[in-house]
Amino acid sequence: MTLTTSLPTDAPLSAYVPPYSRTASTPGSPTGTATPLPVDYINSGVHPDYLRLILTARCYDILKQSPLNYAVNLSNRTQNKILLKREDLQDVFSFKIRGAYNKLAHLSDEEKSRGVIACSAGNHAQGVALAAKTLGIKATIVMPTPTPEIKSRNVLRLGSRVILHGKDFDEAKAECQRLTELENYTNIPPFDDPYVIAGQGTIAAEILRQHNLQDVDAIFCCVGGGGLIAGIAAYVKRVAPHIKIVGCETFDANAMTQSLSQGKRVELKEVGLFADGAAVKVVGEETFRLCQSFVDEMVELTNDEICAAIKDIFEDTRSIVEPAGAMAVAGCKKYLREHNLTNKTCVAVTSGANMNFERLRFVAERALLGEQKEALLSVVIPEQPGAFLKLYKHIHPLMVTEFSYRYAPGRRAQIYMSFLCQDRRREVPVIMSNLSKEDMQAWDISEDEMAKSHARYMIGGRSAAENERMFRFEFPERPGALLQFLEGLRAGWNVSLFHYRNHGSDMGKVLAGLQVPQEDNEEFAKYLAQLNYHWVEETENPLYKQFFC
Missing domain, CATH: 3.40.1020.10 (Biosynthetic Threonine Deaminase; Domain 3)
Structure with missing residues (x-):
């Protein structure tokens, strides 16, 4: 599927970015509780200045720049230059710490004193927990009751309170919203917030510092709610608009692909859970608007193709990433093969490594089929x-x-x-x-x-x-x-x-x-x-x- 913008590359940012209200969203809305932005971070009074938000993000209070590694074996096999942006090496083994910390760091003193809450059974939970611990903020994480013990233990280890509630994510989310209103907590959204998006966008700033931007042809990102790709795309299209931004989803969790195709946000009835880190029924409102303007193409993947990419990453790095963490590599391989491309320089963001050990047998069974x-x-x-x-x-x-x-x-x-x-x-x-x-x-x-x-x-x-x-x-x-x-x-x-x-x-x-x-x-x-x-x-x-x- 090809989705290209009709705007010229020299168009002003205002031509790309749709309006965004400075008013905090009402509880329960798709955008969560977005913190109002300062006036000097608003372009023409209607939309966030993501370039400035990304360049002034507070992420580096807590993290270091992740490596951009050359994937030797993968590059040789595809006859292209493949670079891996190693977000799986962050302290919580995921890029999510960037957006979570940036969001919490920009809360007012009064909001910090009330405490924060988030609903997640995965990487967002750990990102919020570590950010809150570093900033001295009381944090509560609501997780579905069936959440694997290893994930709830990791959040407890980071000092947050864990509440197990409901049989699935929807019931846990409803409880999170109830507690937000009851305790007057600040709800930290996983993707649909300017500060969260800007935090993830710092990955793009690092990539273009680490490699000659004129030499980069495309950046591939996994897509769940859209925070990662929206942040990266918003920065890249302002600084190096010639670089293609390609999103990667699974066939059974393709909310962004369907939304971009139909020109409106589409809510999926159900999603596949193999790549659980990107299994989202409906993408964010702000992330969707940014992706409509900035994302060039989407690639849809099978579970077998993701398993093959996990194997590829292991062979080049000796690291095992989670399924969502391998989606960018899987999408990069598929895109290059289907377009018969060689001698291109592509960056794939390995977004996370919180792999359940029990899944390794399935990955090993399916990797060869996937390639x-x-x-x-x-x-x-x-x-x-x-x-x-x-x-x-x-x-x-x-x-x-x-x-x-x-x-x-x-x-x-x-x-x-x-x-x-x-x-x-x-x-x-x-x-x-x-x-x-x-x-x-x-x-x-x-x-x-x-x-x-x-x-x-x-x-x-x-x-x-x-x-x-x-x-x-x-x-x-x-x-x-x-x-x-x-x-x-x-x-x-x-x-x-x-x-x-x-x-x-x-x-x-x-x-x-x-x-x-x-x-x-x-x-x-x-x-x-x-x-x-x-x-x-x-x-x-x-x-x-x-x-x-």
């Missing part, structure tokens, strides 16, 4: 001896990462498999065409969410396979090891169940059901002895008897 380097196939093969091996040979020497099969009576067998490749879009159609010539039907299910999340773990079940024996095998995870295992099986020993999954370890693990006639038991024992792989027979395992036979 088109793993393929998932559903294959139907003839249920006859040798067909299983013939299928595998059509994939070899590509590395198989998962193989799931269970014998079923009939003439056709269902197989689930995944394997590594260099370019899924190019290689998979060739493999599928070759399989069709062998009386095998294959479907590419790499983009099927049900297959990726559920079906791959449900292949199998009970079977009436006669003379079945169940084994666990371990073998070195090296090229050809799986092929050696399969080629060693005699033609009469039918594979009735097979599951293999590469987990990135040194050893490959296989669960295999083999139909071995009793008269072949002695020869089969010799095969096992010569295999030189560790194996354990599980035929008498109660779990096998309960679920598989």
Whole structure:
């Protein structure tokens, strides 16, 4: 999607920035409780002077300039110069401290004495907590009851009071608003406030100091409520208007993309929560007006593309960022690829690193899919001896990462498999065409969410396979090891169940059901002895008897 402004680059700021009321918003309004700006921070009496607000922001009372790192591996792969603005290295592992501190630092003495309150289960909460602790302000943070304990603990550690209320964010927000009015607290909005926006905009000022601004072609930012991209865009388009500003959202949390497309703020009925740091149903009023004028384009992303970007960042920095923190890199990669661009200089803001540890398994599972380097196939093969091996040979020497099969009576067998490749879009159609010539039907299910999340773990079940024996095998995870295992099986020993999954370890693990006639038991024992792989027979395992036979 392309969204370009029709204004010339030499237009005055007043032509870009829409009016903004100096009057504090009423409680419950989308903009929260915006502190009135001093007269000399208002351009022509109608809108904030963001250039001045950013240049005079108070952020540096508490933080240092974050690094702008050259991403060597990512740059080489994309044939562009990719720079990472490392906001994940802030004390609260997120850019949010900038806007939160700038907002609190500009409160009046009377507002500070009353205390502040914020509703957040994520990075905004920690930003407000640290800012309040530094400034000696009493802070209350309202979080939904299901908030992970690690997040509430971090806020408590920073000295704020934590109130757990409601089953979701909307109920917590309502309680936050109730307490604001009851206790006369100052509510600190997460994004829709000039001081918050200006605080985030200091990132842009740093970028243009750290790198020759004439050499920068584009800056990529993740978008939730819009505070980060609005602040960066407001500064960049005033100082270096040739630089493209590109926002990055997920397909299932694309409030800004839809709003810019329709020319009005759109409220989503629900949002995807994988990139929870950017999962916002409706963008801010002021952030939307700024983005309408300053943001050039938006890129929409899948969860798999974000996982691939987390891996990219790790390989260049040895740091693990959260999903929202990787969205700018994911968007940068996608934009460069879709526009076939090379030799460009792009900055991606790695906005946060508050990753839940439990999500790492999902990220590892999906990263290769996101960069088109793993393929998932559903294959139907003839249920006859040798067909299983013939299928595998059509994939070899590509590395198989998962193989799931269970014998079923009939003439056709269902197989689930995944394997590594260099370019899924190019290689998979060739493999599928070759399989069709062998009386095998294959479907590419790499983009099927049900297959990726559920079906791959449900292949199998009970079977009436006669003379079945169940084994666990371990073998070195090296090229050809799986092929050696399969080629060693005699033609009469039918594979009735097979599951293999590469987990990135040194050893490959296989669960295999083999139909071995009793008269072949002695020869089969010799095969096992010569295999030189560790194996354990599980035929008498109660779990096998309960679920598989």
